[in-house]
Amino acid sequence: MGEDKAQVLQQVEAALEEIRPYLKGDGGDISLIDITDDYVVKVRLEGSCDGCPLSMQTLKGGVEMVVKKSVPQITEVVAVEN
Numbered sequence: 001m002g003e004d005k006a007q008v009l010q011q012v013e014a015a016l017e018e019i020r021p022y023l024k025g026d027g028g029d030i031s032l033i034d035i036t037d038d039y040v041v042k043v044r045l046e047g048s049c050d051g052c053p054l055s056m057q058t059l060k061g062g063v064e065m066v067v068k069k070s071v072p073q074i075t076e077v078v079a080v081e082n
Helices: 002-025 055-070
Strands: 028-035 040-047 076-079
Touching: 002 028, 002 040, 002 055, 040 055, 055 076
Parallel strands: 040 076
Antiparallel strands: 028 040
């Protein structure tokens, strides 16, 4: 990923900011942990999102969709454990 990593990080953070109000509305939140060299975004689901039975659906159907739309080079969004 190299020198454009900072730019990709900013774009992903901006995409997460779009989603954050919806997560906070349900008592949750999300934090960006890392972006790998092969453009996999690692996030941590927090608050009520951590351990929620619907968290994978939220992650793949909501978060990943918005992030990939905003930053097309992203290949996947995965959750890491606390």
